[in-house]
Amino acid sequence: MKIESVIARQSVDDLEGAIPFYERLTGRKAERFEFAGVHLASVGTFLLFCGPDEAVSRIAAVTATLTVADLPSAVEEAVAAGATLVMPPQPTPNGHRAVLRHPHGGVYEYVGP
Incomplete structure (x- = not known):
């Protein structure tokens, strides 16, 4: 598996202002x-988001988004290797996604075609 890019997630109070x-x-x-239910903006390597607290908390629980060329293989x-699906x-x-918890506790969204 090769991770092609990492997208940092950032919760903001005012998406248009940020x-x-x-x-x-x-x-x-x-x-x-x-x-x-969340408003998002992809800006370079950042994913900004805002919305109702309950919906935002689900998005914020994920550490980062990892893009891969072959999602099923990744x-x-x-x-x-020890991750939990x-x-x-x-x-x-925008394609397909899966969420995994790495063995050391981090939760990551994997995205790919």
């Missing part, structure tokens, strides 16, 4: 979308 800072920091334009390899691979608006 976006200009991250656009300037990364030199990238924000891509806005919604998922599970999940299989991580589990074989929290959520099996499933489709999303």
